[in-house]
Ligand code: SF4
């Protein structure tokens with residue numbers, strides 16, 4: 001029996017999600033017995049145009065070049081799995097979508113802007129091609145990746161857990177930072193998957209796993225306001241890693257607007 | 266003849282020594298990250314001496330005072346639930362043999378004998394409810410049976426507490442082996458059952474002075490005067506009030522985060538999942554705490570029957586305060602107030618219950 005063929009592609013990203021693969025350590029060797037990894041630059045395999053059963057895609061679409069490349073990846077792959085915040089919602093770099101000043105930023109940052117060819121707006125993978133499975137997080141967790149691969153090898157649909165971070169926070173018996181310290185935690189509107197990492201270290205969740213199901217973003221934003229956050233700070237809570245995810249985008253807009261219209265700000 | 270039932274504070278270490286001599290590991294509430302959490306107790310100085318609490322809707326703070334008391338607070342974020350009903354555990358493992366058959370392997374639970382110091386009346390009442398629910402559960406029961414419970418009557422209820430109105434506190438009345446009433450200079454001790462009596466006999470107790478007994482009575486009366494109380498309502502009626510506007514109001518305020526159910530000492534819902542190893546040959550069948558606020562909780566036959574916060578909140582309130590009575594012979598609420606304090610937006614179910622007893626303007 002031939003082993004399933006796997007590729008890991010990189011688009012605009014920091015490589016952190018690829019590290020979630022590399023951090024598997026010994027398990028990565030076991031994985032290598034289950035599948036053939038044909039393309040994974042960070043691990044030294046280089047065959048970008050290989051036909052594969054599963055393609056993992058890290059990073060967002062930020063250049064015209066990447067639009068062409070993702071179509072090719074899609075054509076070569078049976079399952080396409082976007083991994084991480086960049087691939088799935090545009091990530092941190094999609095902050096540039098918010099103010100519409102792409103050219104000004106480009107000219108201010110690069111010494112020779114005439115050599116820079118970027119898209120005015122950053123796009124998630126699913127904006128351009130069909131995506132079979134989205135794994136969220138900045139970065140994704142290794143456990144999630146393994147669970148997804150295992151499910152695909154079994155031929156079943158991977159479990160899509162959209163619960164809130166709070167549920168896992170309580171299972172981990174972390175002490176709630178919002179209730180004991182009054183700091184604005186995004187856990188109540190953020191999707192689980194990280195094991196409530198931040199609250200376990202006594203800090204607030206900043207929403208890197210994207211919105212949970214039925215995310216009550218407006219209600220949480222009101223609470224942040226009650227905790228003393230100004231509208232601009234509330235907008236920034238929602239506009240960070242996953243600013244383009246619709247519930248975060250929408251609530252961020254409401255508070256960004258009210259910050260802009262406040263003459264005292 | 267006056268009873269010898271007073272343990273001076275300086276002899277509390279003797280209680281620890283007796284428990285250890287009888288083979289128990291001891292755990293007690295300790296200050297961890299701004300809250301009181303159960304942790305192994307080696308020395309009495311690890312107890313939260315002089316610690317007081319402020320609990321309000323959505324707010325929990327500890328305050329240090331120079332009081333000698335070690336139990337002058339109400340409670341921490343969890344009662345006994347995580348100790349008996351594990352937040353996540355493997356129930357069994359399955360293995361695919363070379364000939365394609367499957368074998369199943371039990372994952373037995375063998376907990377050490379555990380003495381818990383500092384248990385509250387409301388938590389004992391909730392434990393009794395969990396005992397009913399998990400009566401035949403092979404994972405819950407061994408843990409439960411390994412426990413020795415040492416209650417301390419609540420002398421400093423929080424603003425969020427209402428155990429006096431549910432009848433489950435502030436004094437511990439059921440389900441303990443030993444119960445202590447804390448005074449400034451020590452503890453009045455009482456025991457239930459053979460195990461409790463055996464420990465009581467081994468303790469170096471003094472005669473309790475009449476003034477100390479008076480102080481204990483006075484303290485109990487003061488602890489019964491609580492800010493909150495359960496409003497009067499008809500439990501069987503709650504479930505009939507599906508269209509009351511109170512549900513829309515609370516749905517607008519609620520995050521659906523499930524913190525209330527996670528901290529509630531009587532909530533028992535769990536989900537199960539399969540965690541296969543990468544080789545695809547072995548798999549662990551797990552269960553984990555779930556909540557009526559999760560989407561999976563109401564996923565039945567391909568549909569989410571409670572798709573929004575309104576229906577999920579309604580499920581939580583009508584079950585806890587309504588249909589629980591039919592199911593277990595009493596309400597699921599023992600008045601601990603945790604769901605109020607640990608709700609990130611400070612929703613108080615007592616207010617929702619009161620609101621529900623207002624006439625529904627839409628009902629004829
Ligand atoms: S710390 Fe954050 S994630 Fe944890 S329970 Fe509180 S609000 Fe939820």
Ligand code: SF4
Nearest residue numbers: 194198205206208209
């Ligand atoms: S707690 Fe929040 S910010 Fe932290 S890792 Fe998890 S999802 Fe990301």
Ligand code: SF4
Nearest residue numbers: 529598599601602604
């Ligand atoms: S419903 Fe609230 S007050 Fe009642 S036992 Fe549960 S957590 Fe405590």
Ligand code: SF4
Nearest residue numbers: 519520522523525608
């Ligand atoms: S009542 Fe509070 S704790 Fe419970 S789900 Fe709603 S917001 Fe969360």
